Amino acid sequence: MLPELSRDEILRYSRHLLIPEVGLEGQRKLKNSSALIIGTGGLGSPVSLYLAAAGIGRIGLVDYDVVDSSNLQRQVIHGTSTVGKLKVESARAKLLDLNPEIQIDVYNEPYTSENALRIAKDYDIILDGTDNFPTRYLTNDVAVFLGKPNVYASIYRFDGQVSVFYAKEGPCYRCLFPEPPPPGLVPSCAEGGVLGVLPGTIGTLQATEALKVLLGIGEPLIGKLLLYNALDMSFDFVKLKKNPKCRVCGPNADIKELIDYEAFCGVPSHDHEEGSAGESWDITVQELAERVKTNHLKLVDVREPHELEISRLPNATNIPLGQLAARLSELDSAEDMVLFCKSGARSTRALELLTSAGFKKVKNLKGGINAWAREVDTSLPIY
Amino acid sequence: MPVLRIPTPLRAYTNGQSEVNVNGSNISDALTDLTTQYPSLRPHLFNEGGDLRPFVNLFVGENNIKDLQGVDTPIKDGEKIMLIPSIAGGAHVA
Numbered sequence: 320m321l322p323e324l325s326r327d328e329i330l331r332y333s334r335h336l337l338i339p340e341v342g343l344e345g346q347r348k349l350k351n352s353s354a355l356i357i358g359t360g361g362l363g364s365p366v367s368l369y370l371a372a373a374g375i376g377r378i379g380l381v382d383y384d385v386v387d388s389s390n391l392q393r394q395v396i397h398g399t400s401t402v403g404k405l406k407v408e409s410a411r412a413k414l415l416d417l418n419p420e421i422q423i424d425v426y427n428e429p430y431t432s433e434n435a436l437r438i439a440k441d442y443d444i445i446l447d448g449t450d451n452f453p454t455r456y457l458t459n460d461v462a463v464f465l466g467k468p469n470v471y472a473s474i475y476r477f478d479g480q481v482s483v484f485y486a487k488e489g490p491c492y493r494c495l496f497p498e499p500p501p502p503g504l505v506p507s508c509a510e511g512g513v514l515g516v517l518p519g520t521i522g523t524l525q526a527t528e529a530l531k532v533l534l535g536i537g538e539p540l541i542g543k544l545l546l547y548n549a550l551d552m553s554f555d556f557v558k559l560k561k562n563p564k565c566r567v568c569g570p571n572a573d574i575k576e577l578i579d580y581e582a583f584c585g586v587p588s589h590d591h592e593e594g595s596a597g598e599s600w601d602i603t604v605q606e607l608a609e610r611v612k613t614n615h616l617k618l619v620d621v622r623e624p625h626e627l628e629i630s631r632l633p634n635a636t637n638i639p640l641g642q643l644a645a646r647l648s649e650l651d652s653a654e655d656m657v658l659f660c661k662s663g664a665r666s667t668r669a670l671e672l673l674t675s676a677g678f679k680k681v682k683n684l685k686g687g688i689n690a691w692a693r694e695v696d697t698s699l700p701i702y
Numbered sequence: 703m704p705v706l707r708i709p710t711p712l713r714a715y716t717n718g719q720s721e722v723n724v725n726g727s728n729i730s731d732a733l734t735d736l737t738t739q740y741p742s743l744r745p746h747l748f749n750e751g752g753d754l755r756p757f758v759n760l761f762v763g764e765n766n767i768k769d770l771q772g773v774d775t776p777i778k779d780g781e782k783i784m785l786i787p788s789i790a791g792g793a794h795v796a
Contacts, residue, residue, distance in 0.1 A: 452790050475789040478710045496788045557761045
């Protein structure tokens with residue numbers, strides 16, 4: 320039995336009730352349905368706003384982060400007044416202001432193999448709004464094991480991908496991407512960033528797909544992948560087939576329970592802000608500030624050239640991480656050297672590259688130039 | 703000539719080119735030509751043994767070459783080949 324709509328709800332959803340494909344029955348279906356949104360960031364913002372506005376009866380939000388002002392360029396569910404607050408609480412307040420008729424359940428915790436099945440089991444649909452490979456594979460496998468549709472979206476700079484992975488009716492994420500790229504080959508780290516409106520475009524498509532699946536109307540992107548590029552303003556579609564060798568949804572699947580996704584992907588899914596190469600390879604910004612007073616040190620900035628316009632250290636040599644392997648001859652292994660980037664992840668990779676090439680007198684600046692800007696030279700901006 | 707669409711994450715290795723004209727009558731030849739034109743792209747597409755990496759998806763028209771004849775899939779003049787990357791999403795950069 321579908322729940323009835325109150326007089327207030329009929330007025331609130333009247334523009335839906337006027338569409339024959341939704342109508343009163345469809346709106347009651349939405350009221351009776353539930354959606355779990357993994358991540359309350361760039362994608363989670365438009366997804367949760369539109370699903371709440373549409374009258375999904377119960378929405379779950381999973382996120383463990385707090386709102387930072389650098390989020391607000393794209394995470395439009397949050398605001399200046401909620402900087403420093405828990406993202407799930409900031410989002411819940413906004414969603415209940417938009418639609419007090421619905422229920423919002425929040426999970427202020429990382430989504431992990433330990434809690435994911437418990438959190439997801441009572442929802443009708445899962446929306447993947449994560450920003451890292453381990454949580455993406457986890458989200459996929461949870462959806463496969465629980466037999467639920469996983470509305471997938473992913474973004475990078477100007478590119479977006481959207482699909483509905485529903486193993487009961489089509490392929491899953493692993494059918495397309497059986498394994499993640501090795502960490503050293505993920506270019507997003509070296510050149511991240513995203514046009515703020517991109518998750519808006521892509522997240523809105525994600526919400527559209529979720530509503531179609533819940534209403535049972537139209538043709539959801541099951542077995543199809545949408546590829547969007549904002550610069551070209553291109554929408555391309557490709558066909559996806561179930562992979563008979565898929566390790567989670569294929570006929571001979573050998574992965575039957577959740578695994579250690581961080582180990583599988585070789586990268587951490589959480590607390591990945593500051594890179595560290597391990598204590599013996601790290602130098603802190605305070606130590607560096609002391610060392611440069613007395614010793615000669617070669618500073619190597621492995622960021623992209625356009626980042627130097629934001630902040631730079633005097634006398635640093637810029638060799639972007641992607642070019643480092645080809646430009647080793649420009650460095651002298653006899654010289655004491657400190658590598659740095661924005662917050663330490665790229666310079667950690669640069670350090671691995673240099674040490675495997677035989678460099679020994681090389682250190683990684685822990686926390687990167689942002690730590691320097693926070694603790695040593697506060698006239699530099701943090702980004 | 704077939705045209706290979708390069709996704710944004712890999713354009714750093716093609717001097718920013720979004721499309722590259724390639725010579726070849728099948729995918730294997732086209733990729734050889736692509737990585738000859740842009741050698742730094744090679745480790746992103748192939749493993750040390752010279753095999754296409756499992757997370758690299760190539761589509762001829764709407765179809766994944768894995769559902770066709772793999773790297774032996776024939777390609778015609780002017781045909782569009784799409785290289786689809788595995789992107790984690792998000793805006794994080796360290």
